[in-house]
Amino acid sequence: MARLVIVSNRTASPRDRGTRAGGLAVGLREALQKEGGLWFGWSGELSEAAAEPKIHEAGNILFATIPLTAADHDDFYVHYANGTLWPLCHYRLGLIEFSRSAYEGYLRVNRLFAERLAPLLRPDDIIWIHDYHFIPLASALRALGVANRIGFFLHIPLPAPEVLTALPRHRRLVADLCAYDLVGFQTADDLRAFSSYLEEERVGAMDRDGAFQAFGRHGMAAAFPIGIDTQAFVDLAQAAVDSPQTRRLADSLGGRRLVIGVDRLDYSKGIPQRMESFQAALESHPEHRGRVTYMQIAPISRGEVEQYRALRRELEGWVGRINGRFGEFDWAPVRYLNKAFPRQSLAGFYRAAAVGLVTPLRDGMNLVAKEYVAAQDPENPGVLVLSRFAGAARSLPQALIVNPFDVEEIGDAIHLALTMPLEERRARWAGMMAELRTNTIQSWCQAFVSRLNAIDTNRRAA
Missing domain, CATH: 3.40.50.2000 (Glycogen Phosphorylase B;)
Incomplete structure (x- = not known):
């Protein structure tokens, strides 16, 4: 050979x-x-x-x-x-x-x-x-x-x-x-x-x-x-359910539902539009105020390049505006973390999240989308909101497919994901998992x- x-x-x-x-x-x-x-x-x-x-x-x-x-x-x-x-x-x-x-x-x-x-x-x-x-x-x-x-x-x-x-x-x-x-x-x-x-x-x-x-x-x-290595990530997420970091995250949410985004800090990922979309969801659907937290993990990438430093400043501005407008003494709508986490921690975070936001402006594939799906609890899966311009959208049509440039559409998709009936969530998840188990790394x-x-x-x- x-x-x-x-x-x-x-x-x-x-x-x-x-x-x-x-x-x-x-x-x-x-x-x-x-x-x-x-x-x-x-x-x-x-x-x-x-x-x-x-x-x-x-x-x-x-x-x-x-x-x-x-x-x-x-x-x-x-x-x-x-x-x-x-x-x-x-x-x-x-x-x-x-x-x-x-x-x-x-x-x-x-x-x-x-x-x-x-x-x-x-x-x-x-x-x-x-x-x-x-x-x-x-x-x-x-x-x-x-x-x-x-x-x-x-x-x-x-x-x-x-x-x-x-x-x-x-x-x-x-x-x-x-x-x-x-x-x-x-x-x-x-x-x-x-x-x-x-x-x-x-x-x-x-x-x-x-x-x-x-x-x-x-x-x-x-x-x-x-x-992705589908079964390995399923196992990772299951093992992470009772990990200290996952428990800390759950305790910090205080019963609120979690919307998560995980991306390298890059202008291709559509993170500013995503922030604006979460703001639009809170504006259009006030019933989610105080009941949902959006956590964006974005490790710094190419920090020596001015375009990336400017992106970081822009995102910090969005976080300040949203939290300043909607936040309460016991609730910050947005958590923004410029640090990387081990894969096991991320697997636990994905499993804890009711909504996975993967909305790049353009992406070759985007394996975060597939990892989010693989991490879900089959009995109570979350919902993937996915950009039509990510390669993953071709193989995961059961996700809520959105135009990442349309902030109102993404905001409505967040609301739809948060209110989706359990049986529909299970059906969508099952269709995506069948794909992930067939086409692995x-x-x-x-x-x-x-x-x-x-x-x-x-x-x-x-």
């Missing part, structure tokens, strides 16, 4: 176990552990000069990491990956900051990764590269003579052609994407955007089976909606790797 090699911006820690590791890390670790594999990525460290990989062995897995120089990290990660590609793919064109030097740094770091990875590869390795940080990596590996099967999965949305073409040098980026043997997307919408780009820009075409021909190459593209990994393994490498050249 061929060895699996995974490349991502950050690797899982060799010491992470169980509840400490995130769902994606758990799934990728299992895929590597099954037959043995290599996980290659950035160490999280900065150095004065490029260095050779550090190798750590854990069970059947080799972890290989390299540092970046401060200049490479700024150009590659801060300015291009997250200052250019992230806002582009989340349809925030006004936030794009493109510079030629950052773009060159992005290509430079991809070449560095290729140079450090290539000597570690075996001829029959299957290589699986993850996310927008490494779109050019296959091209860089091919330039070094690497002939292995290489697949790529984009975890964030691929924008429609009219948005993607706003990116300077977009054609080079898509050409690099086409250097992969298999390109995976979260949803059929992303796959359609890729096909539309090839046709509208007249650089290639894709057939109904996902086979594409572009830039002198043949490849395959398909949607692989990512899942394990089946996602298996589907992608199996498809990549089946690629006919003799048909690469057009």
